[in-house]
Amino acid sequence: MLSGANQLRANYRMDGAGVDDKTSLFQSVTFSDGVQEPCIWSSPGGIHKINIGKRIFCNRSLNMTSIVAVGFDMDYTLAQYKPETFESLAYEGTIRKLVYDLGYPPMLLEWTFDWKYMVRGLVLDKKRGNILKMDRHKYVKVAYHGFRELSKEDKVATYGSTLIRDAFDEPDYALIDTLFSLAEAYLFAQLVDFKDNNPGKIPGDAGYSRMYKDVRAAVDLCHRDGTLKQMVAKDPKRYINEDTSIVPMLKMLRDSGRSTFLVTNSAKPSFFHDENRAHLFEVEPESGMLLNTDNGTPMPQVGGALRLPLKSLNKSCKVFQGGNVGHLHKLLGIESSSQVLYVGDHIYGDILRSKKVLGWRTMLVVPELEKEVEFLWECRGTRKYLNPCGLTSINCLEVHGDVRAIRILTVTYENYTVKHWLLFPNENDVSVFEGLNGDEKEKLSSELEKLESQREKVRLSHQQSQRECHQKFHKVWGQLMKTGYQNSRFAHQVERFACLYTSQVTNLSLYSPDKYYRPSEDFMPHEFDILA
Numbered sequence: 001m002l003s004g005a006n007q008l009r010a011n012y013r014m015d016g017a018g019v020d021d022k023t024s025l026f027q028s029v030t031f032s033d034g035v036q037e038p039c040i041w042s043s044p045g046g047i048h049k050i051n052i053g054k055r056i057f058c059n060r061s062l063n064m065t066s067i068v069a070v071g072f073d074m075d076y077t078l079a080q081y082k083p084e085t086f087e088s089l090a091y092e093g094t095i096r097k098l099v100y101d102l103g104y105p106p107m108l109l110e111w112t113f114d115w116k117y118m119v120r121g122l123v124l125d126k127k128r129g130n131i132l133k134m135d136r137h138k139y140v141k142v143a144y145h146g147f148r149e150l151s152k153e154d155k156v157a158t159y160g161s162t163l164i165r166d167a168f169d170e171p172d173y174a175l176i177d178t179l180f181s182l183a184e185a186y187l188f189a190q191l192v193d194f195k196d197n198n199p200g201k202i203p204g205d206a207g208y209s210r211m212y213k214d215v216r217a218a219v220d221l222c223h224r225d226g227t228l229k230q231m232v233a234k235d236p237k238r239y240i241n242e243d244t245s246i247v248p249m250l251k252m253l254r255d256s257g258r259s260t261f262l263v264t265n266s267a268k269p270s271f272f273h274d275e276n277r278a279h280l281f282e283v284e285p286e287s288g289m290l291l292n293t294d295n296g297t298p299m300p301q302v303g304g305a306l307r308l309p310l311k312s313l314n315k316s317c318k319v320f321q322g323g324n325v326g327h328l329h330k331l332l333g334i335e336s337s338s339q340v341l342y343v344g345d346h347i348y349g350d351i352l353r354s355k356k357v358l359g360w361r362t363m364l365v366v367p368e369l370e371k372e373v374e375f376l377w378e379c380r381g382t383r384k385y386l387n388p389c390g391l392t393s394i395n396c397l398e399v400h401g402d403v404r405a406i407r408i409l410t411v412t413y414e415n416y417t418v419k420h421w422l423l424f425p426n427e428n429d430v431s432v433f434e435g436l437n438g439d440e441k442e443k444l445s446s447e448l449e450k451l452e453s454q455r456e457k458v459r460l461s462h463q464q465s466q467r468e469c470h471q472k473f474h475k476v477w478g479q480l481m482k483t484g485y486q487n488s489r490f491a492h493q494v495e496r497f498a499c500l501y502t503s504q505v506t507n508l509s510l511y512s513p514d515k516y517y518r519p520s521e522d523f524m525p526h527e528f529d530i531l532a
């Protein structure tokens, strides 16, 4: 058992730079195979090639040398479920409960699930039957009623008022903030459509909120009554990715002197018992304690200092149910909560609460990120071209030495030049014609009309290009971390609460366990053009 940072051993120095690693620089590098790829420039001696999809991104400086213990969540973190099979299982189990236990029409049993349709970060409006994607200011940018997109007018009328400061939180809204919620969100959208098209067919003619409650209760039951666990236990390979790099990653951390621990709501005994992996955590292989949650044998309880004084903690017993962070820190020799790095997949349960309530450092696992950044890399040129700030020149239309209109020529991108016109003063301002004779007025007027029509064309084509770019990420919801030009609400939460984020927990082993993670520089809008 470790008692402090001073006992850490730095066996692994893969990046060579260790404590003061300022060299982590993201670059496009052409490798010997001729392929240009994004890489990490990770050591003074050369390039340590890390695929961009596997990179660890940093929001807040984190010096691993001050981390004494690394904790892990289990489900969707160490146990990498395959949403295509696991969420389908949850979907089917939920439908069966709706039909057989809650009286929903049997035709639901024929429904199918598109596991790719819903994404994290969406918000369900339970009362209205809508699914929303919003930006970091909680401005609703994309809204669907069931599977029907709301018109811009309907969207603005329902959510556009800046006077109503809707928090878009429980109880009227539900956040899709874990991959476990993809199936219930999809089922909710299906039921909304079904109710609209089949009045009276939903039991008790329940409203949208009631339907959501039923779906939630049915999903919850699938998790509690063993429906899902039993199926996964029968054929784990079908539902969980076998990741052979987890054990080496845990060993690497332990060899570097860190304690490792697991804090989970889940019980996955097979992980520990297969190949005797229990030694990877502060768990005794023979104890079988994790199995006990399933077979009913009492687990050791650490139910709070009042009931169980610290001195009575049985050191040989390494699995606890309940308990509190004080006990855990004591067991791990943690002197300050910032010596703990916790890695999880749930932005609220694992990350926000660990950071805000416990003061732990955090790393969020976002499996979707791998594809997202790879795709971003591929279409980086288009994104630059779509950036509305990319001005290249400004010209003025002058009449009699007066500036009557300003023409802004925007971005030139790979032989494709877009002209964007901005008028000043605008065509409704009659002063633009003051002092001009009839011919001059007509000439200027037609010039302004041309500019206006060209501006409209550019605006529409720009909008279309932006839409196409977003649709490449996801046909309905676009880029996970963006909503238009703004960060999405999900991205905003990641930025605020996750010190680090990455696509897979095992990406930790691609970096030195002594790495000093540093964020990129922040830019305010006024600094951006000058410094970025």
Ligand SMILES: Nc1nc2c(ncn2[C@@H]2O[C@H](COP(=O)(O)O)[C@@H](O)[C@H]2O)c(=O)[nH]1
Residues within 6 Å of the ligand: 073, 074, 075, 076, 180, 219, 220, 221, 223, 224, 263, 264, 265, 266, 267
């Ligand atoms: N009772 C419910 N349990 C749920 C639900 N969604 C997920 N889960 C279970 O939580 C744990 C998460 O494990 P962790 O390792 O990530 O902490 C896992 O066992 C799921 O089955 C739910 O809606 N209701």
Ligand SMILES: [Mg+2]
Residues within 6 Å of the ligand: 073, 074, 075, 076, 077, 344, 345, 346
């Ligand atoms: Mg989890």
